[in-house]
Amino acid sequence: MSVLVFAENNSGQFKKAALEAVSYAAAIASTMQTNTIALVLGTMTDEVASQLGKYGAEKVIKLNDASLDVMEGHAYAKAIAAVATAEGSKVIVLANTYTGKAVAPRLAVKLSAGLAAGVVELPKMEGGFEVKRTVFSNKGFASLQLTSEVKVLSLTPNSYKLVESGAIATVENRSAAIEANDFKAKVLEVKKVTGKIPLTEAELVVSAGRGMKAAENWHLVEKLAGELGAATACSKPVSDMHWRPHDEHVGQTGITIKPNLYIAIGISGAIQHLAGVSGSKVIVAINTDKEAPFFKIADYGIVGDAFEVLPRLSAAVAKFKAAN
């Protein structure tokens, strides 16, 4: 028996979402009184792989195969399922990233396992197996009961705190149980946005709406985001008017995020927008209308004009950063 966690990597380095998944898996393994095995796909040094020990993995299995450097859902699921079966893994954890979203459903079918996608808490394991996930685009939670022998869980990024220790994991290199024709789709080109924090992984987010009046005013939003080290986001009308790219649209039909800090500027707070961001730990709303619905779910509010508040707030953050 064991708990297996697939720790995805980006060009040989782990992402924070993967480390969170390892800590989460280790907590489950501890309750089940079993081991935590982390699985790494693609080329990576043993030294980097062994760092997963810090986050709770006792052993790291590495399928050091260059064909796995680029994610292909079918090949990944097959490789992970083979290891899960060999290690007798009863619980398999992934991060609910775009990679996790492509791999987890296939993996669950291969293992005849129930899948809880986008879990936000540790499972309850007394007399059954129940785990909490968000539903209705953050407007509610559901406790999902998994009744299959093997269970697959994908963890929402920024939902579980990293647990660090000084431990180092042993690393075992194995060959992947895949063949060339397991790569059913052929990746032609990968374009990573550089110098920008991906919104889904950001801890701090600065978001703006129609209150910014025009696309060319966004430098004020970017300035504040730059000072904070935050990602930028926007409301639906803003992406619909093509002021900002669609991948910045947060809300019920955009992306759902749960950063530590969400600053909403000139966004009134339509129910569909609030659904996508209400999981944020702390919300700051800045709006000219003191009746704006956003203030109902905000922790801090400023009733004021974005063009007046933004430059001042950027300056205040710069001053704070310089002093700390």
Next chain:
Amino acid sequence: MKILVCVSNVPDTTTKISFSPDNTQFNTAGVQYIINPYDELALTKALELNEAAGGGTVTAIHVGLADAEPNLRKALAVGADDAVRIDMMPVDGFQVAAEIAAYAKDKGFDLILCGRESIDYNSGIVPGMLAEFLDWPEANVITSIGISGNTAKIERDIDGGRESMELQMPFVASCQKEITEPRIPNMRGIMMARTKPLLVLAPQGSEAPAKVASYALPPAKAGCKFLDVNEVEKLVELLHTEAKVI
């Protein structure tokens, strides 16, 4: 091309969510149901692909009860040629995927298009599971698709970027915003939809390895602390010392 589009029936995006007193059921009283917005994109894209190819059929499939039929008729009004409803109340996405796969496996579809997730349960697991049941390739969260012969080129969102991919038909793809604008039915479409076939089939009895045990609403917020426009430095201080997020 022969295209299957998976259609989910979901509460309208303006719905206030509430649950039964014992928190085991979603409270459907007064809730308006719509076609899942991402599935509307999948349906429109399917029609566009066939228009570009100069022919083909689009079948809309739904796993659920008869109360979803108005939205299946809407899919027919938008332009689907026929609709299929698997008559059961599914318990989880695994079961939905298993039922659709059982229907689709011997029908000769070239392509199955889905939305990237439903806006009610948000799991986004049906497309990948369907591909695995059928042993087909899959591309999730696609933002564009072009087909030439038997080969499709797609673009999809990945963590921190975008990638392009080539797939051979048949395959499953799940649609993300940006792929197209949803088509709205016109009067002629609505009239024609009345007589288009809507087939109701019995389920295969596939298992559901997961089910919702209970629901909960998010905890209420303590209330908003208001600051003056001149107090931005105090806000930064509070975010550091009180909220501890910077």
